[in-house]
Amino acid sequence: xxxxxxxxxxxALGLDQSIEPxxxxxxxxxxxxxxxxxxxxxxxxxxxxxxxxNSSNVSILIAFSQPFSxxxxxxxxxxxxxxxxxxxxxxxFFDMLMLQCPGGDEGISPECGLIALYGKIYKTIVxxxxxxxxxxxxxxxxxxLMEVAANGSSDYVLDFMHxxxxxxxxxxxxxxxxxxxxxxxxxxxxTFLLQMEYLADILIKAEPLATGLASDVHGxxxxxxxxxxxxxxxxxxxxxxxxxxxxxxxxxxFYPGSQG
Amino acid sequence: xxxxICRALRDGALEGEHAPALTxxxxxxxxxxxxVFCHVLSQxxxxxxxxxxxxxxxxxxxxxRSPSFYLxxxxxxxxxxxxxxxxxxxxxCYSDPLGWKDRLIEAGNFTALSHEASNSxxxxxxxxxxxxxxxxxxIVERGKGLIGGGKNRFSVAIDSVDEMSRHASTSSVAGLLSxxxxxxxxxxxxxxxxxxxxxxxxxAVLEYLSSMVTSLEPLHQPANGHRGDLExxxxxxxxxxxxxxxxxxxxxxxxxxxxxxEVHIEQSGISFTSLxxxxxxxxxxxxxxxxSLELSEKERIDRANVxxxxxxxxxxxxxxxxxxxxxLADSKHERQVAATEKVQTNEDSGGGEIIYFRDSDDEMPDSxxxxxxxxxx
Numbered sequence: 001x002x003x004x005x006x007x008x009x010x011x012a013l014g015l016d017q018s019i020e021p022x023x024x025x026x027x028x029x030x031x032x033x034x035x036x037x038x039x040x041x042x043x044x045x046x047x048x049x050x051x052x053x054n055s056s057n058v059s060i061l062i063a064f065s066q067p068f069s070x071x072x073x074x075x076x077x078x079x080x081x082x083x084x085x086x087x088x089x090x091x092x093f094f095d096m097l098m099l100q101c102p103g104g105d106e107g108i109s110p111e112c113g114l115i116a117l118y119g120k121i122y123k124t125i126v127x128x129x130x131x132x133x134x135x136x137x138x139x140x141x142x143x144x145l146m147e148v149a150a151n152g153s154s155d156y157v158l159d160f161m162h163x164x165x166x167x168x169x170x171x172x173x174x175x176x177x178x179x180x181x182x183x184x185x186x187x188x189x190x191t192f193l194l195q196m197e198y199l200a201d202i203l204i205k206a207e208p209l210a211t212g213l214a215s216d217v218h219g220x221x222x223x224x225x226x227x228x229x230x231x232x233x234x235x236x237x238x239x240x241x242x243x244x245x246x247x248x249x250x251x252x253x254f255y256p257g258s259q260g
Numbered sequence: 261x262x263x264x265i266c267r268a269l270r271d272g273a274l275e276g277e278h279a280p281a282l283t284x285x286x287x288x289x290x291x292x293x294x295x296v297f298c299h300v301l302s303q304x305x306x307x308x309x310x311x312x313x314x315x316x317x318x319x320x321x322x323x324x325r326s327p328s329f330y331l332x333x334x335x336x337x338x339x340x341x342x343x344x345x346x347x348x349x350x351x352x353c354y355s356d357p358l359g360w361k362d363r364l365i366e367a368g369n370f371t372a373l374s375h376e377a378s379n380s381x382x383x384x385x386x387x388x389x390x391x392x393x394x395x396x397x398x399i400v401e402r403g404k405g406l407i408g409g410g411k412n413r414f415s416v417a418i419d420s421v422d423e424m425s426r427h428a429s430t431s432s433v434a435g436l437l438s439x440x441x442x443x444x445x446x447x448x449x450x451x452x453x454x455x456x457x458x459x460x461x462x463x464a465v466l467e468y469l470s471s472m473v474t475s476l477e478p479l480h481q482p483a484n485g486h487r488g489d490l491e492x493x494x495x496x497x498x499x500x501x502x503x504x505x506x507x508x509x510x511x512x513x514x515x516x517x518x519x520x521x522e523v524h525i526e527q528s529g530i531s532f533t534s535l536x537x538x539x540x541x542x543x544x545x546x547x548x549x550x551x552s553l554e555l556s557e558k559e560r561i562d563r564a565n566v567x568x569x570x571x572x573x574x575x576x577x578x579x580x581x582x583x584x585x586x587x588l589a590d591s592k593h594e595r596q597v598a599a600t601e602k603v604q605t606n607e608d609s610g611g612g613e614i615i616y617f618r619d620s621d622d623e624m625p626d627s628x629x630x631x632x633x634x635x636x637x
Contacts, residue, residue: 155426159357
């Protein structure tokens with residue numbers, strides 16, 4: 001039941017075929033949500049999948065929005081114990097709640113701010129044994145709060161994202177980042193959001209239903225899997241759209257109208 | 261048409277003219293700019309390696325992809341960069357554009373383990389992309405290293421002007437591109453731009469600098485233009501497979517030629533087809549209704565033959581249009597004219613006529629009576 005209900009999201013992400021090698025390897029996933037529909041459940045879902053017992057994946061969670069205890073509680077409900085995973089060196093938690101980057105360009109020094117964070121991630125990956133260093137998932141929750149920590153400098157965040165991206169080419173890491181779509185809605189040119197969309201190999205949008213609130217549907221997900229393979233100059237764009245319902249210990253995904 | 265762009269880049273600069281410059285421009289609704297960039301890049305490199313082009317070397321400035329990506333891209337096209345007699349150089353602005361890695365090593369909390377840089381001998385890591393003059397110098401240096409001195413020329417490919425203009429001001433980016441295209445030894449230059457990341461003026465500045473602009477647009481614009489509207493999901497999906505490919509070529513004398521094609525992104529690769537096939541499909545898309553909206557040839561002729569009541573008959577007579585202000589004497593003459601006209605219409609059997617019956621006596625014949633006569637004004 002558990003397996004079946006999440007199938008649509010897994011399918012859209014390519015996680016249904018096999019978990020090893022990690023299908024998101026070397027790819028960037030951007031999740032965009034809105035105030036009415038939180039997309040954090042997608043993060044939880046990917047985190048749970050990457051920590052599944054029959055894989056050697058390692059996850060690094062960079063948390064700007066919630067403390068460890070929060071994720072621990074949520075993931076426990078989903079059947080995954082973060083404390084054990086942390087003890088087994090499969091889960092690394094970077095608490096960035098109090099991060100405050102020094103202001104101005106000159107204040108960017110290797111001891112603090114996002115450079116230091118990048119150094120920390122790099123060191124963590126390098127220190128991993130060979131098997132797992134090829135299967136690292138970096139999860140950022142979330143980019144808008146990172147921007148706040150960077151004193152609103154979206155360029156600084158984009159620089160950081162670029163360096164994280166070099167990790168995806170250097171170590172085949174996957175990079176998963178949550179961002180909020182509606183906080184950029186007033187800007188006539190949501191550059192930061194667009195930059196992320198250009199970067200992303202997979203774009204996931206969580207939105208409320210166009211028809212308004214419903215008790216048994218919490219929102220809709222659109223997954224755009226670019227699946228681009230520039231090397232051969234080809235591309236397999238796949239777009240899927242479905243409704244979801246976030247339950248206590250599972251997320252149900254179903255096609256519109258198929259829920260009785 | 262995509263071929264003619266590649267040919268123009270291949271043929272290079274004329275003596276005493278700027279090098280041809282190409283802007284590849286796309287937006288998020290039709291994000292194939294990078295596909296086109298890769299296409300042009302691989303075409304040009306195979307021209308260069310075959311010795312068919314004016315330029316003897318190519319410098320790829322990689323901002324948005326790792327150098328190994330380009331090595332593999334060209335390898336898949338049958339071009340081995342490493343053994344290609346040093347015709348292609350990749351300037352790596354991707355691995356460490358701001359020197360963070362260096363700074364971390366200096367601070368002592370970082371161990372250098374750069375697979376990327378050590379693996380590829382053709383790549384050179386640039387660690388300070390904020391200074392456009394340094395970037396310019398390194399590009400020219402690399403280019404000269406490829407072709408040596410003298411009259412030989414090289415080409416330049418820049419994979420992301422967006423990244424450049426994030427690190428430097430528009431004017432300095434424009435300055436760099438302008439210097440490059442006017443450099444004696446540059447044969448041709450092309451760059452990629454995501455136009456929606458910038459103000460319109462940035463795109464305009466870059467288009468002024470270039471002799472050719474290709475822009476990619478979605479085939480179907482969303483009806484309300486709202487970003488991320490999920491209602492036209494199939495439309496979005498459609499737009500992710502093909503798009504309109506416009507090319508604007510500026511001739512030396514200032515003449516501008518615009519051409520359009522359709523670009524397809526398929527599993528097998530990128531392909532270009534002419535737009536006419538799409539036009540035919542669009543004609544077939546006229547809504548199918550049960551009644552005919554079209555006229556047959558006979559109906560068209562009959563319609564043309566109907567003489568409208570006040571239409572100028574074109575038979576040399578003065579045009580008689582009653583304007584309600586004639587004197588009584590005139591009206592006598594008018595009656596005669598009306599009679600001759602009637603004879604005429606009878607003779608002309610092919611002509612149509614309008615026959616009018618009054619519905620009832622209630623309906624008064626037209627007169628010049630003031631309808632507001634009874635009002636006490």
